[in-house]
Amino acid sequence: MKKTFIKDIKEKDKVEDIFLATRKETGMSKSGKAYLNIKLMDKTGELEARIWDEADELSKNFERNDFVKIRGYAVVYQGGVQLNISDIAKIGNDAIAITDFLPTSSREPDEMMEKLESIIAGIKNNHIRKLLTAFLEDREIKNLLKLAPAAKSMHHPYLGGLLEHVLSLCKLIHNVTEHYQNIDKDLLLAGAILHDIGKLYELKFERAFDYSDEGRLLGHITIGISMIDKKLEAIPEFPEETAILLKHMLLSHHGYLEFGSPKRPKTVEAVILYYLDDMDSKIQSMQALIEKEKEVDSKWTSYHKLYDRYIYKGRYQGENETVDKNNKVELELFKK
Structure with a gap:
């Protein structure tokens, strides 16, 4: 039974659980050493992951879109959480519930x-x-x-x-x-x-x-x-x-x-x-994007490529002051 979900993973967490590997790409470090660039997924989101050591050998253990059991350590990279994987292996479909992933x-x-x-x-x-x-x-x-x-x-x-x-x-x-x-x-x-x-x-x-x-x-x-x-x-x-x-x-x-x-x-x-x-x-x-970013301290969502615009989501959670009707929200709507 799956216990660790992506939305709960924080820096310095030790992670050992099953995920869906939706990306598997080989990269080359500045030193000329091969590594694996992986994206992991479950029902709560997606997570970047890397295999730095023994990449060629561990690459044989799985393919893209396989369910995999991983062992790794969460670090912060470029402002987000990334998983450094030390071990990975394919898991059969009978060991998973699709609704977890x-x-x-x-x-x-x-x-x-x-x-x-x-x-x-x-x-x-x-x-x-x-x-x-x-x-x-x-x-x-x-x-x-x-x-x-x-x-x-x-x-x-x-x-x-x-x-x-x-x-x-x-x-x-x-x-x-x-x-x-x-x-x-x-x-x-x-x-x-x-x-x-x-x-x-x-x-x-x-x-x-x-x-x-x-x-x-x-x-x-x-x-x-x-x-x-x-x-x-x-x-x-x-x-x-x-x-x-x-x-x-x-x-x-x-x-x-x-x-x-x-x-x-x-x-x-x-x-x-x-x-x-x-x-x-x-x-x-639009509502899904607003919900996804409701904890972000901004009245606007991130840029939505499909709609070619930012979406106004109102006051972010935790802000308690009354909206100042003179705060030029209308002007901001046109600026965005």
Whole structure:
């Protein structure tokens, strides 16, 4: 059972535990001596590590993305904690629990799946409900859906993240369809539930999050369309127009050609799905960054490369004074 987690490792700690080795590179010191540059990971974060002695010999003990048992000593290097490893060896999968090593949704997967099943059961359109039920009756798809992240790193990048994202969209759709009239709620829900279904096979998440060969060559939109077509083969009475409208939502849910969508949204439901999907992914990733840096003594996060900006997070934890309304926060927002 894993006892030491990366977030708890401090300078001068002696560490002996199991981690996931997500990087393994050979370097050369100034003296011409080979060393190993390693990145270790568990569900709480990542940690830089080095093997300075016997690097060539110890390198034979493991490969990238292996679970490894290490023995090392924590030091401070360039302002952060780094582990100097003296021993390392590969560990079999039967000795680990994957949820100790990959970040995981705070919600229980079975609870989320029950919620999704309830949403599908409430869909009035018999054809759409039958199609969605066919997906969940596929045991492989159902099990993968309970595990899959929504993305490798951009948003909901943790086990169960895709299902969490889908449920968030379904909740938003409920609110949107109460506000706007003449929206096909059942079609919109189906689009939300299936828009990223191809990520079950685009991504690999047995160890580190990465792309499969199929994912790199085809992408999740193409894979998702193929999955829908396969399920529709068993439902010959499914209306052709409904199938086209549903597949259009998958093809257009990235909004623009330059963002990977073969088509731009051309129905009201497709437009709604695009904006809700984009909003949910961005809000989650921004809030995750704010949460990650909540202990940092700054009102701003570090620079976010994806959004090309700093994110204002408000007063940092531990600051007790009342905000001075004249402190020119508005000016700072524009400066950043």
